[in-house]
Amino acid sequence: MFTAAESAAFLQARLALDPTLASGAEELAADLGHLPLALAQAAAYLTDRELSCAAYRRRFADRRRTLAELSTASQSLPAR
Numbered sequence: 001m002f003t004a005a006e007s008a009a010f011l012q013a014r015l016a017l018d019p020t021l022a023s024g025a026e027e028l029a030a031d032l033g034h035l036p037l038a039l040a041q042a043a044a045y046l047t048d049r050e051l052s053c054a055a056y057r058r059r060f061a062d063r064r065r066t067l068a069e070l071s072t073a074s075q076s077l078p079a080r
Contacts, residue, residue: 001033001034001035001036002029002034002035002036002039003034004026004029004030004034006034007025007026007029007030007032007034007039008025008026008029010029010036010039010040010043011025011028011029011039011042011043011053012025014040014043014044014046014047015043015046015047015053017047018047018050020052021046021047021050021051021052021053022052022053023052023053023054024052024053024054024056024057025053027053027054027057028042028053028054028056028057028060031057031060031061042056
């Protein structure tokens with residue numbers, strides 16, 4: 001597990017090409033428990049989607065949405 005400082009430095013280094021994405025890095029690192037694998041996965045997603053740490057935190061915290069609520073009738077999961 002990283003320390004808080006290591007976590008923030010890791011995210012900032014991974015997001016160095018677009019420093020605006022690192023906004024909220026310290027908070028996101030804490031939300032992810034300073035776990036290196038979780039931080040690496042989040043950083044990859046952030047750079048791929050051009051999403052800031054703060055925006056990712058909002059998505060991560062939105063646990064009210066379930067798979068059933070996200071899928072529409074035309075996109076429902078197939079029955080086995």
